[in-house]
Amino acid sequence: MDLSTLNKEQKEAVTTTDGALLVLAGAGSGKTRVLTMRIAYLIEEKKISPYEILAITFTNKAAKEMRERVSSLIGAMAKNIQISTFHSFGLQIIRENCNLLGYDHNFVILDSDDTLTVIKRILKDLNLDPKTYNPNAIKNKISGCKNELMTPIGYERFATSDFEKVVLEVYKRYQKTLKQNNSLDFDDLLVLPIELFKEHPEILERYQDRYQYVLIDEYQDTNQAQYILSKMIAYKYKNICVVGDPDQSIYSWRGANYRNILNFEKDYKNAKTILLEENYRSTKTILEAANSVIKNNQGRKEKNLWSSKGEGDKITYYRAYDERDEAFYIIREIKQLLNRGIKEKEIAVLYRTNAQSHIFEEEFLKANLPFKIVGSIGFYSRKEIKDLLAYLRLIHNDKDNVSLMRIINVPKRGIGLKSIQNLIEKADKEGTSMYDAITSGKEAAFKNTIEDLKRVSENLTLTELVDKVLDTTGYRQELESEKTLEADIRLENLEEFKSITRAFEETYGVISLEDFLLETSLISDVEEYKDEKDRISLMTIHSVKGLEFDYVFVTGLEEGIFPHINSLMDKGGLEEERRLCYVAITRAREKLYLLNARKRMLFGKDQVNPASRFLSELDPTLIEAKQKEEPVEVKLDEKEYLHEEDVNYEVGEYVYHDVFGMGRVVEVSNTLVSIAFKAGVKKLMKNHKSIKKVEAE
Numbered sequence: 001m002d003l004s005t006l007n008k009e010q011k012e013a014v015t016t017t018d019g020a021l022l023v024l025a026g027a028g029s030g031k032t033r034v035l036t037m038r039i040a041y042l043i044e045e046k047k048i049s050p051y052e053i054l055a056i057t058f059t060n061k062a063a064k065e066m067r068e069r070v071s072s073l074i075g076a077m078a079k080n081i082q083i084s085t086f087h088s089f090g091l092q093i094i095r096e097n098c099n100l101l102g103y104d105h106n107f108v109i110l111d112s113d114d115t116l117t118v119i120k121r122i123l124k125d126l127n128l129d130p131k132t133y134n135p136n137a138i139k140n141k142i143s144g145c146k147n148e149l150m151t152p153i154g155y156e157r158f159a160t161s162d163f164e165k166v167v168l169e170v171y172k173r174y175q176k177t178l179k180q181n182n183s184l185d186f187d188d189l190l191v192l193p194i195e196l197f198k199e200h201p202e203i204l205e206r207y208q209d210r211y212q213y214v215l216i217d218e219y220q221d222t223n224q225a226q227y228i229l230s231k232m233i234a235y236k237y238k239n240i241c242v243v244g245d246p247d248q249s250i251y252s253w254r255g256a257n258y259r260n261i262l263n264f265e266k267d268y269k270n271a272k273t274i275l276l277e278e279n280y281r282s283t284k285t286i287l288e289a290a291n292s293v294i295k296n297n298q299g300r301k302e303k304n305l306w307s308s309k310g311e312g313d314k315i316t317y318y319r320a321y322d323e324r325d326e327a328f329y330i331i332r333e334i335k336q337l338l339n340r341g342i343k344e345k346e347i348a349v350l351y352r353t354n355a356q357s358h359i360f361e362e363e364f365l366k367a368n369l370p371f372k373i374v375g376s377i378g379f380y381s382r383k384e385i386k387d388l389l390a391y392l393r394l395i396h397n398d399k400d401n402v403s404l405m406r407i408i409n410v411p412k413r414g415i416g417l418k419s420i421q422n423l424i425e426k427a428d429k430e431g432t433s434m435y436d437a438i439t440s441g442k443e444a445a446f447k448n449t450i451e452d453l454k455r456v457s458e459n460l461t462l463t464e465l466v467d468k469v470l471d472t473t474g475y476r477q478e479l480e481s482e483k484t485l486e487a488d489i490r491l492e493n494l495e496e497f498k499s500i501t502r503a504f505e506e507t508y509g510v511i512s513l514e515d516f517l518l519e520t521s522l523i524s525d526v527e528e529y530k531d532e533k534d535r536i537s538l539m540t541i542h543s544v545k546g547l548e549f550d551y552v553f554v555t556g557l558e559e560g561i562f563p564h565i566n567s568l569m570d571k572g573g574l575e576e577e578r579r580l581c582y583v584a585i586t587r588a589r590e591k592l593y594l595l596n597a598r599k600r601m602l603f604g605k606d607q608v609n610p611a612s613r614f615l616s617e618l619d620p621t622l623i624e625a626k627q628k629e630e631p632v633e634v635k636l637d638e639k640e641y642l643h644e645e646d647v648n649y650e651v652g653e654y655v656y657h658d659v660f661g662m663g664r665v666v667e668v669s670n671t672l673v674s675i676a677f678k679a680g681v682k683k684l685m686k687n688h689k690s691i692k693k694v695e696a697e
Contacts, residue, residue: 028281283312
């Protein structure tokens with residue numbers, strides 16, 4: 001196997017195969033390459049069976065990329081390696097042992113919205129006001145308990161306040177409801193395998209023997225449950241390699257504990273540590289800036305990124321007059337970059353909070369700059385898709401009360417809230433599912449529809465079943481009868497869902513409804529942006545982790561914004577904000593821009609904040625400062641983006657947009673017009689040159 005393309009440290013990380021290994025991999029240091037080469041080396045050079053290797057990463061996208069890279073190195077053998085996320089691995093263990101855990105094989109996985117629905121119902125049963133006891137807060141508390149492996153019994157000693165006592169009672173009922181419905185939530189995919197291994201050590205040893213070589217990516221992002229699960233699997237043979245960077249740990253709010261990576265050498269006494277410090281992404285100037293900021297953190301392992309790419313351009317710092325001037329400066333710089341032939345996809349604008357994004361959306365739209373908001377509502381979060389999935393889940397598992405309640409009156413069947421409540425009470429009284437409790441009325445007609453679909457589903461492909469559901473339930477007919485553009489868009493989304501089922505069928509052959517539903521449960525909330533057109537990326541710094549761009553603008557570098565106001569009184573919070581800054585800086589390959597404003601309108605209030613402390617931590621020799629001395633509002637040349645004369649629009653008129661295509665006016669104000677396109681409702685400048693009136697046929 002050719003290892004000549006690796007540097008000394010990378011090669012050492014690949015060839016150190018036995019025992020515990022900690023690879024501290026700085027940003028852009030080639031950690032994915034090391035992981036994939038290490039897997040290939042184990043199989044080709046050490047003759048380890050692919051079945052004995054477990055490789056864990058944090059996102060489906062990263063797992064897919066890792067599998068593709070390994071396949072390019074060793075071919076078809078790669079499909080025999082367990083390369084997956086923690087949750088996918090946990091799901092596999094549960095599916096193989098569901099009987100020991102007390103679940104039927106056709107269990108379903110509740111998503112975040114479904115979990116919230118269950119909690120709201122429990123609060124209603126307890127006669128508790130959701131305005132006093134916020135369902136989202138309770139959901140997050142229960143999720144936090146599960147990720148800390150704390151059962152309701154374990155939480156009982158911490159429940160001292162009124163709110164905590166309510167959480168405890170809801171938690172108890174929530175767990176009981178899940179079991180009755182033969183359902184799991186996302187957290188259970190980590191918790192239940194640990195429970196299984198504790199209660200059945202012989203099962204644990206079976207998995208330990210199966211996976212004798214364990215590799216874990218992004219180890220700094222592991223929470224308690226993930227940490228325990230990986231430690232249990234690796235305990236027998238201790239051939240565990242973890243890769244990560246404590247300087248890029250930015251998910252404590254999700255339960256991630258960067259101390260897991262700092263304590264690795266304590267957990268494994270004979271562990272070897274290798275530092276990957278050569279960065280292949282950024283210029284020397286950018287890396288020196290990152291190093292000068294992060295060295296102010298105390299909770300870290302010392303390392304110093306370096307690059308052989310050359311010095312590169314100095315970092316540009318611009319202190320704007322206000323947030324609009326900040327946006328105008330970015331637009332001017334981007335236009336210069338585009339004139340030089342730089343592609344839009346190589347440019348990113350980063351901000352600390354989503355609240356900062358609207359100004360960039362507005363001004364980029366006016367300036368006719370193509371952009372995408374990364375991290376917006378995903379395809380699977382759309383109402384019509386969630387409704388369709390609920391039908392499929394109920395066909396698969398009629399004990400799924402959550403799915404039943406979602407679609408029992410969708411489309412409308414005259415089954416009101418009172419009827420649903422009566423059904424809930426009857427099911428509770430009889431100790432059955434709501435579906436089994438249905439015996440008469442309009443509910444019975446609904447049940448007959450589901451029974452018909454259950455029968456035909458056995459002889460249909462997934463794609464055919466989707467069509468059958470839409471026709472038999474009346475869902476398609478209801479949308480078609482609305483005769484609105486919004487209904488047409490929803491119908492197109494449902495049609496697009498068939499592209500997903502077809503892709504599954506082509507990938508796996510004719511796959512079962514069970515496999516399909518379990519697979520879709522694991523899809524990330526953040527969808528990949530699917531557009532062939534180059535676009536500038538706008539996103540929060542949390543969303544940009546794992547990505548890189550040639551030109552990066554980091555905005556809002558002001559005390560109270562970045563670092564965030566919630567972190568200013570807490571040392572741990574401030575250190576995480578500094579890690580976030582480190583992540584932002586190291587996304588840039590060629591050129592970095594840092595921006596802030598003297599004053600800023602945020603959350604409806606004018607704020608005047610001093611410059612971020614992170615700016616003062618930068619080596620001043622790395623920076624070229626540009627500052628707006630006079631508080632004069634800057635305006636773009638209006639001729640760049642306006643029609644020569646005012647255009648008046650009326651609700652109902654049709655228009656054509658250069659990017660979004662045909663649309664219909666739904667709202668008009670003095671300067672803006674809201675237009676419903678196939679891509680959704682867009683709010684545009686009324687006189688924007690990209691919009692043209694068209695005559696409806």
